[in-house]
Amino acid sequence: MSNCVLRSILYMLWPFELHRAYHRRNDIHARFGGQQQGGISTPANVPGIFIFTGQGGSDVGYQDDFLPDGTFHYTGQGQVGDMLMSRGNLAIRDHVQNGKDILLFHQTKKGGLVRFEGIFVCGGWEFKDQIDITGQKRKAIVFVLVPQKDFLVEMEDQAVEVVSKISLTDLRERALQAASTPQVSSARAALEDVRVRSKVVREYVLARSGGRCESCEKEAPFFTALGQPYLEAHHIHKLSDGGPDHPASVAALCPNCHRRAHWGADSTELNNFLLDKISKFEV
């Protein structure tokens, strides 16, 4: 994966409100581009992939579904024969390492408005037997998507362990590995895996900082009970911090700079500054 891709993506927050209805063409594609038809839309030069579920899917063997554990199972692209890991399917699988969010929209009525269901992380994918549009049995790719909102700052930051025995190079290797989405044996495995991948990225970024805020460069304001400098992992492109992410999109910040990155009048400038600064050591 090329870091040039990440560097070309500027910081932005999505203008969509949860559960609000939008006109697909006018509100989404006119503004951001991307394919106006089909389930997976991959606009260029925008840090996101739009996926659509709902009306029409079940006619062709699609069985998208929210499960009780909160994950959403999304059937990939391809109406006839075995599905291939290419185009839109590949974009979903590799969204973390390409610095793209997955935005899910639900179409309740054919040709009608689409409802924004939130931002998701691809936890894993598996092949499942389904019937295609011609009535033939085929292997379909089913993605296990985890809501980004499930990653809370507080919970995530409490879970940091002392990892000083591992070298920075090894931590970085693990973090880059964590940016790629695995094929999984079950939805449960995908859910557990996504938590582990999230933690690995955070551990590396905190180690990379050397105990200094990557924004103001001051030392961490205090040590935790485990004896580690206290800094928070800020996911530059995300509203909520946590989840697997590319290390070039995550910064270790002191609590003040972190609040500023989310709520400051200059938050856009600050986040772009951080992206630029971090990309220099993530080449």
Ligand SMILES: [Zn+2]
């Ligand atoms: Zn700071």
Ligand SMILES: [Zn+2]
């Ligand atoms: Zn943050």
